[in-house]
Amino acid sequence: MDIKDLLVKDAMIMDLKATDKRGAIDEMVQKMYDAGRISDIETYKAGILKREAQTSTGLGDGIAMPHAKNSAVKEATVLFAKSKHGVDYESLDGQPTYLFFMIAAPEGANDTHLQALAALSRLLIDPDFVAKLKAADSPDEVQNLFDTAEKAKEAEEKAEEQAQAEQQLKADNRKYIVAVTACPTGIAHTYMAEDALKKKAKEMGVDIKVETNGSEGIKHRLTAEDIARADGVIVAADKKVEMDRFDGKELVNRPVSDGIRKPEELIDLALSGKAPVFRGAGGAGSDAAEEASDNGTVGQRIYKDLMNGISHMLPFVIAGGIMIALSFMIDQFMGVPQEHLAKLGSYNQAAGWFNQIGQAAFGFMLPVLAGFIASSIADRPGLVAGFAAGALANAGGAGFLGALVGGFLAGYVIQFLRKVFKGLPKSLDGIRTILFYPFFGLLVTGFLMLLINIPMKAINDALTGFLTGLGGANAILLGALLGGMMAIDLGGPINKAAYVFATGTLASTVATGGSIVMASVMAGGMVPPLAIFVATRLFKNKFEQSQIDAGLTNIVMGLSFVTEGAIPFAAADPARIIPSFVVGSALTGGLVGAFGIKLLAPHGGIFVVLLLSHPILYLLFVVIGAIVSGLIYGFLKKPVAAK
Numbered sequence: 318m319d320i321k322d323l324l325v326k327d328a329m330i331m332d333l334k335a336t337d338k339r340g341a342i343d344e345m346v347q348k349m350y351d352a353g354r355i356s357d358i359e360t361y362k363a364g365i366l367k368r369e370a371q372t373s374t375g376l377g378d379g380i381a382m383p384h385a386k387n388s389a390v391k392e393a394t395v396l397f398a399k400s401k402h403g404v405d406y407e408s409l410d411g412q413p414t415y416l417f418f419m420i421a422a423p424e425g426a427n428d429t430h431l432q433a434l435a436a437l438s439r440l441l442i443d444p445d446f447v448a449k450l451k452a453a454d455s456p457d458e459v460q461n462l463f464d465t466a467e468k469a470k471e472a473e474e475k476a477e478e479q480a481q482a483e484q485q486l487k488a489d490n491r492k493y494i495v496a497v498t499a500c501p502t503g504i505a506h507t508y509m510a511e512d513a514l515k516k517k518a519k520e521m522g523v524d525i526k527v528e529t530n531g532s533e534g535i536k537h538r539l540t541a542e543d544i545a546r547a548d549g550v551i552v553a554a555d556k557k558v559e560m561d562r563f564d565g566k567e568l569v570n571r572p573v574s575d576g577i578r579k580p581e582e583l584i585d586l587a588l589s590g591k592a593p594v595f596r597g598a599g600g601a602g603s604d605a606a607e608e609a610s611d612n613g614t615v616g617q618r619i620y621k622d623l624m625n626g627i628s629h630m631l632p633f634v635i636a637g638g639i640m641i642a643l644s645f646m647i648d649q650f651m652g653v654p655q656e657h658l659a660k661l662g663s664y665n666q667a668a669g670w671f672n673q674i675g676q677a678a679f680g681f682m683l684p685v686l687a688g689f690i691a692s693s694i695a696d697r698p699g700l701v702a703g704f705a706a707g708a709l710a711n712a713g714g715a716g717f718l719g720a721l722v723g724g725f726l727a728g729y730v731i732q733f734l735r736k737v738f739k740g741l742p743k744s745l746d747g748i749r750t751i752l753f754y755p756f757f758g759l760l761v762t763g764f765l766m767l768l769i770n771i772p773m774k775a776i777n778d779a780l781t782g783f784l785t786g787l788g789g790a791n792a793i794l795l796g797a798l799l800g801g802m803m804a805i806d807l808g809g810p811i812n813k814a815a816y817v818f819a820t821g822t823l824a825s826t827v828a829t830g831g832s833i834v835m836a837s838v839m840a841g842g843m844v845p846p847l848a849i850f851v852a853t854r855l856f857k858n859k860f861e862q863s864q865i866d867a868g869l870t871n872i873v874m875g876l877s878f879v880t881e882g883a884i885p886f887a888a889a890d891p892a893r894i895i896p897s898f899v900v901g902s903a904l905t906g907g908l909v910g911a912f913g914i915k916l917l918a919p920h921g922g923i924f925v926v927l928l929l930s931h932p933i934l935y936l937l938f939v940v941i942g943a944i945v946s947g948l949i950y951g952f953l954k955k956p957v958a959a960k
Contacts, residue, residue: 318461320437323395324458328352329376330398333417334861338375338406339870340574341398342366342383349396354421360389361421372500375408379451380441384420394421395437395551399451399715400589405863409574416450428446435508435531440466442512449474479517492523494587495539495547499530499554500573510553510576517580530558544913549587550595551576561597568595619725623717624689627817633681634820635920640675642831642928644668679824683707683717687724695735698750702727706766713770716777717821722769727762734758775799790911792833798835800841800906800942804898807845807884816842820919830930831915839937840909841902843922844884844942846875848901851947852954859954860923875943878922893953902947908938 335341346355346362355361364385368374370548375381381404396419403413418437420868440446446466453459511527518525526543529536539562542548550568552558553576570589574584579888586592647668653660684707691703692901706723710716715723734757738749745753783791791879802815819838826832851869853860860868866887887894914935918925926932 320440320467321460323437324397324460324463325354326460327392328354328396329456329459330396330417330936331453331455333398333400333404335400335404336402337867337870338369340866341381341404341406341414341417342692343398345383345398345403345417347395348398349394349419349638350395350422354391354394354396354398355389356391357389357808360387361385361939363387364389365419372572372574373407373409374506375406375414376407376506376574377410377412377913378444378447379403379412379415380417380418381406381408382438382441382509383418384422386422386424388424388425390421393423395419397456399453400582405867409578416447431491435529436470437463438506438508439512440470442509442516444478485578492548492588493546494518494523494551494584495524495543495548496525496527496551496576497554497558498573499558500574501765501786506573506577508572510580513577514551514553514584517585521581523584525584530554533596549592551583551587552585553577555736555920563595564597566595567592589604592905604729606818622690622693622725622728624722624813625693626721627813629689630682630686631820632917633678633685634823635918637675637678637680637682638820638823638919639921639925639928640671641679642675642925644670644675645917646927647671647829655897680711682824683711683720686717687727689729690721690724691731695731698754698758701755702730702762703860705759706762706769709763709766710770710773713766713774715770715773716778716780716825718777718780719766719773722773723762723766726765726769727758730760730762730765734761741793750772777825791818792913793907794910796837796841796910797836797903797907799838800844800909801899801903803838803841803872803906804845804878804902804946805895807880807887807898812842812880823917823919826915829915831917831928833910833913833915835919836914836916836935837906837909838881839878839916839922840918840939840942841906842880843875843878843939844902844905844946845880845898845937846871846885847943848875848898848946848950849883849886850875851943854950855947856951856954859951859956874924878920890954894950897946897950897953900949901942901944905938905942906943908941909935912938914938 328349330345330453333341333344335344342362346358349355350358356375363867364387365383368385369383373381374383396417397418398417400413400415400417403415406414408414420437420443439921443466446462449462450459453462465822496515498507498510500510507529508531511529514527515525526539527537528539536902539564544562544566547566550566551567552560552563552570553573554570567587567590569592571583573581592666597631641662644662645668648664649664651668653664653666655666663672684704687707687710688700688703691699691706693699701726703806706727707720710719710723713719731754734754738753741749799815799819802811805811815838819832819835822832826835852873853865856945857865867886874880874883876896883894883898887898912931912934914924915930917928921928923936928934929935
């Protein structure tokens with residue numbers, strides 16, 4: 318199937334009207350539906366947004382390639398759209414986007430479809446071709462451009478294959494590197510990074526072989542001979558790839574976007590002799606436990622391991638916490654006798670069902686946290702010891718902090734055991750992974766946790782007592798501190814630290830009506846996007862029209878407790894906007910703490926307002942913080958220069 322067969326003329330937009338990312342997606346998805354290429358708008362759009370949540374498909378240089386593969390797609394299609402004035406698509410280079418290729422692949426897409434999509438990605442590396450697309454005025458012209466370019470590309474690839482064969486025969490002394498490219502969906506970024514690396518290597522006089530880990534499987538798989546011959550290795554991937562085979566090689570490990578945008582930097586570093594030497598996990602049947610990193614400081618590795626545990630834990634906390642909160646609401650609605658208030662949340666049968674389901678999910682919180690911290694450190698062998706460490710922390714009263722410590726402990730115990738068993742005969746490799754690591758890891762971690770639980774339980778009990786009796790100046794200061802932390806880096810490490818601390822207080826405060834800390838954190842996190850809305854409404858002369866339009870979307874994000882909605886504004890003017898956010902968020906968090914407002918749910922924003930002890934007062938404090946931040950930012954921001 319040729320690219321022109323996928324580029325349907327009925328699914329082209331030659332003058333895209335949208336000015337922001339969400340509007341552009343909506344307009345393109347609607348066109349895809351109108352052209353009869355998808356059967357359900359919401360299902361397909363959900364796939365597009367899920368991919369965008371991982372990393373923007375705005376590749377830079379004015380190009381974006383949103384893509385999804387799901388059941389709503391009737392037939393493989395590439396929608397071409399062109400914007401005359403550019404769209405703020407949150408591209409990797411921060412510049413407007415003018416050309417869009419929305420890729421729709423059905424769930425059963427065969428290799429022919431995917432190969433055609435890969436070819437599309439490769440063509441867009443050519444700046445001359447992109448310039449011609451920007452100047453195209455009709456769907457016919459777009460199709461003809463792709464038809465011509467595709468034929469030229471095929472001829473170029475044949476010539477390249479012939480040249481490589483000749484070079485192999487000559488056995489010259491040119492430098493040789495191998496690379497692996499992969500993105501979460503494996504449709505666009507994977508192949509664009511492949512082509513960018515190959516093109517730059519050719520310009521630099523370097524031989525290269527690139528393995529792609531895409532939706533059509535692994536292509537151009539690197540052989541043991543390829544790796545042994547290579548002077549360096551590049552892994553440009555946003556998902557896990559097979560790493561142990563690179564043991565002992567100098568390896569550059571970067572996101573797939575760097576493969577597209579910084580190929581020369583990656584190639585130079587791979588050949589410089591300064592790249593880290595990768596050390597694999599070693600055991601048979603084991604995936605790579607550690608991946609080399611150019612900037613992998615101890616702090617960054619700890620943060621990555623911690624976030625791996627937290628990202629897997631949060632769905633259990635959020636879903637389970639809301640189910641438990643609903644059980645309290647049901648009992649409050651149905652009524653509970655005064656003498657049975659201790660059974661609130663499980664007194665009536667309906668409430669008991671919700672409570673039982675929520676507690677089941679909540680019960681996995683600590684084992685999952687510890688298990689996936691350990692697996693990030695030691696791969697799958699760490700899961701058994703990690704889950705057990707979390708369960709022991711839960712049973713021993715060590716709580717969230719105990720599970721956190723237990724996860725790191727379990728991971729490093731397995732790493733220690735790897736060194737201990739490294740000298741075993743090769744014939745025992747299989748049993749080492751399925752028996753020695755799980756058994757001895759569980760044995761050592763388990764007994765260490767019994768000791769660690771003693772001080773961790775004391776700390777946890779003290780923290781629980783502090784939070785239970787939180788009031789007055791303590792509640793104000795803690796609420797202000799955590800609320801302000803939510804606004805400092807808008808979803809970064811400091812924001813996450815405050816949020817994770819708050820979710821850890823829920824389990825011990827459910828019986829007393831919820832957590833003041835959780836309420837302060839969610840309120841503080843709602844302020845920044847709402848402050849953007851306030852500022853863009855009250856100070857229109859200080860914003861571009863596209864920013865004013867984006868302000869409208871921020872009201873939805875703010876009300877939904879999506880703090881990250883304010884990131885584009887903060888990135889453009891951090892010196893003025895971050896202090897403005899921190900003041901409003903800290904004020905809101907302090908007010909929530911001062912009035913002792915409690916929250917039973919760990920997420921949801923306005924959608925869980927009924928799970929607050931004082932919902933009207935809470936919303937009032939959020940509005941106050943947003944207005945204060947919006948006014949400060951509005952006064953500090955310079956007016957837009959007249960054109």
